Amino acid sequence: MKKIIVTVTMIVFGLSLFAEIDFNGFVRNYTGILLNDNHDYSILQNTFDLNISQNSGKIAFKANPYLNQYSDDDLTLGLREAYMDMYFEKMDLRIGKQQIIWGKADGVFITDIISPKDMSEFLLPDFSEIRLGITSLKADYYLGDNTFEFVWVPNFTPTIMPDENSIWRPKMSFPVNPNWDFSKKDVEKNLENSEVFAKFSAMSSAIDFEFMGAYMWDDDPAMDIKPTIDPTTHQISSLIVTPQHHRLSVTGGSFSTTVGDFVIRGEGAYYFGKYFSTDNLTVNDGLLEKDYLHYLLGIDTSLWDIKLSSQFVQQAILNYDDSIKNDEFDNTVTFLASKTFLRETLRTELFAYIGLNDEDALIRPKVIYDFSDGFDIIFGVNIFTGNKGKFGQYDNNDMIFSKIKYSF
């Protein structure tokens, strides 16, 4: 590892001698303490994140290596992005590892389905760190304020799930302890298995909108289940669970417009078939394929200098079957309020996801103090309420955290 770091440092230093290269990034300490009896550390992390870029008018590049060092002295070196740009009169090409973000939703992934997610610490990290860069070719063609975008992803990258022993590992329930078969967890790397995405977007005084389509892989695997039935008891005696990714065809769009003091946003995606787990393990390997709709309506405004934003999100399974584990309609509300003080050097913020089906929530109040230009001190709390559902399952993971960040 040390050798790699020294090599990278030498390359960066060497490059900086030869050309006008822009360096910026941050150094950050992130400490999280669980609010349990032992006050365990949920995270102790030091990060060095570097953005190296150059723009020479017709061409540009960016590389974003990062180093994370954890309490156990584990050091991980990663490359969030590394891409090159080619600028033509009406077209841009971006080639390499890149994060691609679509849609108008905040904190919710609806048409924003190109970059997979790193869920190692659930939805708690900054979104720039949750989204994974993927090797892809992105082409944008511009016509006035309209953009046609095409993305080709040669290799499929799945969601990164938390380790088996992680407190963020989602709870999965099976009637008996399963045997896992990971033989199908990877999607073979070949041209046929690549993903394609296309989008048309427009920006105008009246409205901004996007239409998109995708032929992709589901970032989250479906759990194919093969049970063995005990002939004497007629009960399930063992299970083989095989995680497997399936193809998805998705279409959708989003909009954003201003009405008086309000910004109204909407986003929706329609899935032509997506696999859902069922309680009936003896039929169809415990899976059913159904059309699926995921959409959101949001509103942003400002009241007494407090910025307010709220979103209603619904996930609907069409032609529903009662054996499906997920609810037919899953409703979530998000809420954000923030206010700045002391000439914008102090900001208080409250963000919450509220699950209406399971009456659970993730509530995230935080205070951000800009100690000096580019030096932020953040204190916050993550409170999980409820005892089941997306957020309630982490009820024991309430935590306080601090982030001290120096940007350069």
Add this chain to the structure above:
Amino acid sequence: MKKSIFMIMMAIFALSLVGQEKITGLKVIQNVYNRKSPKDQTGELIMTLINKRGEERVRKIKQFTKDFGKVEKKIMFFISPADVHNTSFMNWSYDKDDKDDDQWIYLPALKKIKRISSDSKSDYFMGSDFTYDDLGDRKPKQDNHKILREEKFHNENCYVIESIPKDEDYMYSKTITWVIKNKWIGLKKEFYDEDGDLLKTLNIKKYQKIKEYWLILNSEMHNVQKNHTTTMELKNVKVDTSIPSSKFTERMMKRGL
């Protein structure tokens, strides 16, 4: 013949009355608003925020402005401080009195352009003493204007204009502006709060004729109630360089400088 001479004299007298039409407060402010401005402009904006202890924070922005006739478009790229590096902001401002500005912000960490409501014109820009409205062109018809007096200020002959907003809920109860005669530049402006007390004073430190346009290059806003100050300096100004209209698009907001 006598009749003709009399008629000509009458006509000349009438014309001279038109020429000496009494200038009003509204006319002075309209002259400031309509002062000849470049078709497009590029410059670096350096804002220094000084608190009551004299500590300074500096914000650097590169900005491009272009007049498209019925709409003026502006795009700003934030250079420093480091945590806002590569953030960009775009504003489309319309001639129509009843049409609000359209505004978007690009946040590089989120890699996303967000449409924002332009209604919060009373918000302070990047923690400075300038509100968004102080930085924009407030339309003359939004206030009732009155000439208080004429006086010499910094060796310039000025009209002193009191402007009272028609909207009673506006953040200022009134403003008083010292406008240089013939150049139509506001040299000083006082802003009064809702209670009628002096809140802020804007002083123009440097203005210059670039090509045929009078441009303000250095100004200072002092909040007298909180005793903090913001200086705003415009450097490397270029005018009428035919900035392409494609500069004011989503593409450029994302690409940055």
